[in-house]
Amino acid sequence: xxxxxxxxxxxQALNKADYADLRYETKQETxxxxxxxxxxxxxxxxxxxxxxxxxxxxGLAEVAFTKxxxxxxxVARAVENATLLGKNRPKQIALAPSKAAKDTVVPRxxxxxxxVSLEEKISLLREYQKIPLGHEKIVNSMLxxxxxxxxxxFISTEGHAVREDLVTVQLQGMISSREGALLQNVxxxxxxxxxxxxxxxxxxxxxxxxxxxxxLLDAKPIKGGKHDVIVNPELAGVFIHxxxxxxxEADIIEELPAMREKMRLxxxxxxxxxxxxxxxxxxDQLGYYRYDDEGTAARRVQLIKDGVLTGRLHSRRxxxxxGEPVTGHMIAEDxxxxxIVRMGNIYIxxxxxxxxxxxxxxxxxxxxxxxxxxxxxxxxxxxxxxYGYEVKNGKRGHMVRDINISGNLYRTLMNITALGNKLVLxxxxxxxKGQSNIRSCNGGPDTLIRNLVVGGV
Amino acid sequence: xxxxxxxxDVMNTLANTAGKQSDQYEIYQKTTETDTVEFRAGGFSxxxxxxxxxTGLRLIKDKKLGFAYTRNLNGPRELVDNAxxxxxxxxxACYTFPVTKDPPELDNKPDPSVTxxxxxxxxxxxxxxxxxxxxxxxxxxxxxxxxxxxxxxLKNSSGTELxxxxxxxxxxVNLVYPGGAVGVARIHTGKAWxxxxxxxxxxxxxxxxxxxxxxxxxxxxxxVLFMPGSLHTFLWRLQxxxxxxxxxxxxxxxxxxxxxxxxxxxxxxxxxxxxxxxxGAAAFDEEGTAKQTFSFFKKGVLxxxxxxxxxxxxxxxxxxxxxxxxxxxxxxxxxxxxxPWSAHWRIQRGDKSLDxxxxxMDRGIILEGVMGAHSGNIPNGDYxxxxxxxxxxxNGTIKGRIKDAMVAGNVYETLQLVxxxxxxxxxxxxxxxxxxxxVAVATKE
Numbered sequence: 001x002x003x004x005x006x007x008x009x010x011x012q013a014l015n016k017a018d019y020a021d022l023r024y025e026t027k028q029e030t031x032x033x034x035x036x037x038x039x040x041x042x043x044x045x046x047x048x049x050x051x052x053x054x055x056x057x058x059g060l061a062e063v064a065f066t067k068x069x070x071x072x073x074x075v076a077r078a079v080e081n082a083t084l085l086g087k088n089r090p091k092q093i094a095l096a097p098s099k100a101a102k103d104t105v106v107p108r109x110x111x112x113x114x115x116v117s118l119e120e121k122i123s124l125l126r127e128y129q130k131i132p133l134g135h136e137k138i139v140n141s142m143l144x145x146x147x148x149x150x151x152x153x154f155i156s157t158e159g160h161a162v163r164e165d166l167v168t169v170q171l172q173g174m175i176s177s178r179e180g181a182l183l184q185n186v187x188x189x190x191x192x193x194x195x196x197x198x199x200x201x202x203x204x205x206x207x208x209x210x211x212x213x214x215x216l217l218d219a220k221p222i223k224g225g226k227h228d229v230i231v232n233p234e235l236a237g238v239f240i241h242x243x244x245x246x247x248x249e250a251d252i253i254e255e256l257p258a259m260r261e262k263m264r265l266x267x268x269x270x271x272x273x274x275x276x277x278x279x280x281x282x283x284d285q286l287g288y289y290r291y292d293d294e295g296t297a298a299r300r301v302q303l304i305k306d307g308v309l310t311g312r313l314h315s316r317r318x319x320x321x322x323g324e325p326v327t328g329h330m331i332a333e334d335x336x337x338x339x340i341v342r343m344g345n346i347y348i349x350x351x352x353x354x355x356x357x358x359x360x361x362x363x364x365x366x367x368x369x370x371x372x373x374x375x376x377x378x379x380x381x382x383x384x385x386x387y388g389y390e391v392k393n394g395k396r397g398h399m400v401r402d403i404n405i406s407g408n409l410y411r412t413l414m415n416i417t418a419l420g421n422k423l424v425l426x427x428x429x430x431x432x433k434g435q436s437n438i439r440s441c442n443g444g445p446d447t448l449i450r451n452l453v454v455g456g457v
Numbered sequence: 458x459x460x461x462x463x464x465x466d467v468m469n470t471l472a473n474t475a476g477k478q479s480d481q482y483e484i485y486q487k488t489t490e491t492d493t494v495e496f497r498a499g500g501f502s503x504x505x506x507x508x509x510x511x512t513g514l515r516l517i518k519d520k521k522l523g524f525a526y527t528r529n530l531n532g533p534r535e536l537v538d539n540a541x542x543x544x545x546x547x548x549x550a551c552y553t554f555p556v557t558k559d560p561p562e563l564d565n566k567p568d569p570s571v572t573x574x575x576x577x578x579x580x581x582x583x584x585x586x587x588x589x590x591x592x593x594x595x596x597x598x599x600x601x602x603x604x605x606x607x608x609x610x611l612k613n614s615s616g617t618e619l620x621x622x623x624x625x626x627x628x629x630v631n632l633v634y635p636g637g638a639v640g641v642a643r644i645h646t647g648k649a650w651x652x653x654x655x656x657x658x659x660x661x662x663x664x665x666x667x668x669x670x671x672x673x674x675x676x677x678x679x680x681v682l683f684m685p686g687s688l689h690t691f692l693w694r695l696q697x698x699x700x701x702x703x704x705x706x707x708x709x710x711x712x713x714x715x716x717x718x719x720x721x722x723x724x725x726x727x728x729x730x731x732x733x734x735x736x737g738a739a740a741f742d743e744e745g746t747a748k749q750t751f752s753f754f755k756k757g758v759l760x761x762x763x764x765x766x767x768x769x770x771x772x773x774x775x776x777x778x779x780x781x782x783x784x785x786x787x788x789x790x791x792x793x794x795x796x797p798w799s800a801h802w803r804i805q806r807g808d809k810s811l812d813x814x815x816x817x818m819d820r821g822i823i824l825e826g827v828m829g830a831h832s833g834n835i836p837n838g839d840y841x842x843x844x845x846x847x848x849x850x851x852n853g854t855i856k857g858r859i860k861d862a863m864v865a866g867n868v869y870e871t872l873q874l875v876x877x878x879x880x881x882x883x884x885x886x887x888x889x890x891x892x893x894x895x896v897a898v899a900t901k902e
Contacts, residue, residue: 377828
């Protein structure tokens with residue numbers, strides 16, 4: 001494949017370009033969808049395509065195309081666009097140095113999903129489905145097993161030649177319970193980057209989520225207002241990803257002068273007890289990869305240390321712009337997209353407190369768990385939580401539902417006053433920064449946050 | 458022209474091969490070319506393009522479904538074989554691909570002014586907009602300009618052969634409050650290229666300036682003016698409630714309420730796919746069923762649920778032309794199976810101007826945009842969204858911009874308390890603003 005790709009980069013329109021790269025990838029998707037006992041989709045499919053990027057006279061432009069015969073047109077358009085961009089920018093775009101790696105990376109899979117038949121996958125889902133559907137109050141359960149196998153080839157005019165395969169398995173679903181007019185939904189999910197075994201033997205998870213869906217029918221709606229809360233590791237991870245992590249992606253703040261000032265390194269951004277890391281190199285975790293989609297080797301970045309901003313995530317372009325080292329965080333959803341700066345495995349480093357100690361420190365407030373959607377706009381964030389418990393005098397009380405939390409990033413980072421001692425990382429991802437990233441992994445420990453705006457229904 | 462002929466030959470071969478191997482087949486093909494220019498506060502940031510194509514194939518044999526797709530239709534045999542292989546999973550398909558002859562003729566051909574648009578023109582327009590705002594405000598200006606040229610072809614074994622071409626441009630102008638990355642935005646879009654008019658930019662500037670003062674009102678129930686940019690909060694929940702899929706899966710709270718008063722009598726909602734003065738008009742859905750103007754709620758009374766072929770068959774009713782290859786976040790139509798979706802949801806205009814609606818507010822907020830519309834218990838109609846941003850109003854006057862607040866409720870309750878509906882649609886959203894009473898707003902205070 002590399003030879004065919006090199007021919008594309010030999011196009012004469014690139015003779016006067018300063019730099020060009022080309023990514024070709026295939027994407028094999030297996031999907032099994034089950035709605036109650038009815039199979040609504042099952043099959044394996046393959047798509048493929050290219051993305052060319054050109055740097056010329058200080059402009060960097062990209063074109064995605066799916067047919068090899070469109071390569072000359074795509075290259076010519078990328079050159080034209082790069083020239084136009086370069087002419088109309090006050091400052092020329094440059095690329096920070098990236099070692100021209102030549103490498104092939106194949107994931108370490110404990111059980112290769114390609115060796116599990118479609119029939120077995122369907123059968124596994126049907127077995128899981130029996131658990132929620134065995135309860136009278138469960139009116140529906142929808143499950144979707146998705147496997148995505150990407151074989152990525154990357155070359156550049158600087159000599160990069162990297163092939164890396166990524167295998168992702170995800171089982172996601174929604175269990176719905178009903179009593180009279182009240183309907184409750186509970187999300188369920190498991191999976192990972194290291195093989196099919198991640199979605200085997202998860203009956204206890206189905207039991208737990210089924211019970212939760214039923215229990216929520218008797219839960220009380222949470223009272224809106226400002227509360228102290230403990231968020232569980234899943235919510236803590238989504239918080240750090242959505243509210244803080246996106247601002248450590250340098251392409252988000254690159255062209256926002258005031259945000260750049262707020263996110264200056266060495267700024268005290270959080271409570272002194274807070275440390276945050278992004279590390280794509282954590283093997284077997286969902287966000288694992290060796291090289292990003294610019295062919296740069298990924299590395300661990302300490303984003304916050306003891307409340308002080310110490311690092312950020314870069315592309316070659318933003319690393320040059322900020323005068324900071326490359327980090328290898330340029331990731332594309334698939335062959336239809338040019339890469340953008342993204343998180344790999346981002347997490348809040350655990351503290352020392354046991355859960356009981358956190359409850360005691362909270363005293364009065366809420367313990368809220370599991371994410372139910374989330375979004376950030378600028379420095380403000382909003383997340384839905386699946387369920388929670390009222391906490392009175394350090395003791396867990398009745399269950400609450402209909403929970404959304406909202407806040408300001410900077411105030412919230414300062415209001416994190418205690419951290420549990422157990423780190424948990426997510427098994428399924430789905431960050432939607434322009435493109436979808438199913439490998440986006442986040443985590444943290446149980447986290448005590450003061451003065452959070454909680455909007456009940 | 459030579460390419461078109463070659464592609465037609467490949468398509469015919471695909472149809473012949475698929476026809477011999479199955480009881481029914483459907484070929485869906487889409488090609489897209491896009492250009493995008495992005496301007497951010499520091500200057501032009503990105504110019505990007507796509508040239509993509511793809512073919513999806515559905516086969517039905519012995520009432521079982523086979524599905525496959527490809528990006529490069531070089532070997533039709535391989536695509537058919539992949540679809541045949543997936544038959545083994547035994548996904549039931551108890552429907553017939555539709556016979557759709559002579560659908561309404563819509564003026565959808567890409568206008569020459571859009572076909573001829575170049576990125577140079579977008580760069581020029583972005584500069585003009587930047588210059589308008591540059592010395593009038595401290596906003597960090599974001600502009601996303603682009604165009605899309607699409608071609609869709611659909612052919613099935615029932616004899617339906619449809620095609621559709623379209624061309625649209627868009628300009629999204631966002632004035633961001635420095636340091637927060639939250640701003641006020643407007644969309645300018647159309648089928649024939651026209652630069653943004655200055656009065657519209659002026660109105661956006663005035664709105665931006667009204668938010669320069671930050672304000673922290675007390676929590677409580679108050680008037681909320683839901684602007685068109687926040688209405689997807691409601692529409693996603695209503696779309697879920699009225700979908701034939703939700704009905705079939707017994708997760709619609711509206712299941713047994715056809716003919717009942719569900720919303721305020723001020724609200725009439727309908728699907729309007731045939732209005733070809735707006736971008737996105739369509740005479741048929743993405744599985745070939747003819748589209749029609751279709752009522753959801755008439756004066757608040759629930760009239761109809763909507764269906765694709767599959768869920769219509771499951772519920773023993775007629776498909777309504779709502780089979781779309783999409784999802785809430787959008788999806789690649791080539792790789793996605795159709796599902797019930799309403800793509801042209803409109804709310805009938807009311808009789809109050811925006812200024813009149815604001816003057817009706819004693820104490821409340823104007824909700825420009827939201828965060829987290831997708832979170833929470835959507836099938837039940839619950840919502841709880843962060844403001845992004847909102848403006849606080851007292852005695853009919855905007856007092857400033859609120860941060861860190863949440864608006865929460867249940868769509869079926871909030872939309873019973875509609876006080877006024879705007880007398881025009883906001884361009885780009887094609888929806889009016891709605892003023893609702895007694896909505897819970899949680900703030901820092």
